[in-house]
Amino acid sequence: MRYLILGGGPAGIAAAKTIRKGKSDAEIVIATDEAEAPYLRPLLPDLILGDAGDETILDPQGANLAEKGVRLLTGRRAVRLDMGNRKVDFSDGAQEGYDVLLIATGGKPDVPPPLRKDLPAVRVFDSREDALAIRERAARPGAAVVYGPGYLAIEACRALRGKKREVVWIKPDLPKYGYPIAGELEASILDDVRNRGARILDGEDIVRAREKDAATTVVLTHGGEEIPCSLVVVATERVPSVGFLAGSGVMVGTGVLVDDFLRTSDPNVYAAGDCAEFADKPKGVGRINFGWRSAIRQGQLAGENMGGGNKRFGGNEGDYFWALFGFSLLDRAKK
Ligand SMILES: Cc1cc2nc3c(=O)[nH]c(=O)nc-3n(C[C@H](O)[C@H](O)[C@H](O)COP(=O)(O)OP(=O)(O)OC[C@H]3O[C@@H](n4cnc5c(N)ncnc54)[C@H](O)[C@@H]3O)c2cc1C
Incomplete structure (x- = not known):
């Protein structure tokens, strides 16, 4: 067999x-x-x-x-x-x-259309190779923009805050496929991300990203803000x-x-x-x-x-999503 x-x-x-x-x-x-x-x-x-x-x-x-x-x-x-x-x-x-x-x-991150360009500053956050590329760009001067609705964006902010950079988190609407982080847990995590120096643009989205020069990319938000940065991390949901x-x-x-x-x-x-x-x-x-x-x-x-078994899957939200690898979701965000 x-x-x-x-x-x-x-x-x-x-x-x-x-x-x-x-x-x-x-x-x-x-x-x-x-x-x-x-x-x-x-x-x-x-x-x-x-x-x-x-x-x-x-x-x-x-x-x-x-x-x-x-x-x-x-x-x-x-x-x-x-x-x-x-x-x-x-x-x-x-x-x-x-x-x-x-x-x-x-799955692989769902890259929004404005970021589907070959801009060197734009990096998805999914693999070891991606993480090494993000680390290399994070060492350069300039702000970092994180784009994504949920957990992976929180993790990207955590990593980039640790590199002592200016971090702007553009947080579009709730995740489409996974479990949203909502209520008190969300409020607590957002407070923590803010307290550590990241600016959160809640409910915002990206309209365009363009390369200004070799060192700077400019991200334009729906609200009309232009954010110059040297790194844009796509930390969106993983689409199968x-x-x-x-x-x-x-x-x-x-x-x-x-x-x-x-x-x-x-x-x-x-x-x-x-x-x-x-x-x-x-x-x-x-x-x-x-x-x-x-x-x-x-x-x-x-x-x-x-192999010939006949067992049913008993997945539910409590058993799975919140039981994260290693630390709990809240503890990881506060690390
Ligand atoms: C940055 C990051 C942080 C995360 N942190 C957490 C966390 O703290 N806690 C948690 O619970 N989860 C976390 N996750 C999610 C977790 O990693 C995934 O839920 C988990 O890896 C899913 O496992 P999987 O085996 O289904 O798929 P994957 O781990 O994605 O493995 C699938 C593999 O298949 C490969 N593949 C894809 N397409 C093909 C193809 N056509 N042919 C051959 N191979 C292919 C992929 O490259 C990959 O190597 C995180 C994810 C990321 C990206």
């Missing part, structure tokens, strides 16, 4: 290890597009701050994959799924077959990375649509983590259970079910 897992984040790794526990002779392959060893995304703000290094951010879950007989193929981006022939095509021309497939490709599934027959909404067992519309294809969208039956809407711990739990469950 050959298990193919797309994505080497916490969901993909947890699934691989769970499959191995139940199936000692299975062939298990993880193919992921990043070039490096698996790492802890929640520590990327600390990498920017200089509080964590390349060794510290390595994901301990990913340390013994070879020992467990799991093959990790890095630098492999899936571009097409052929369900009829049970094969996945990759951008380098390679192909991998499967008996059972897990889609665990996570599912574009490669177009035309495959797997049902996709915002994310890959799964049932309570993390099965997609094809019985041999599962999805888990930030790319999986559940039907929230009481509310009649789809829901993505973002977060590190949620990804691990979903990966474990998908792994069990891919």
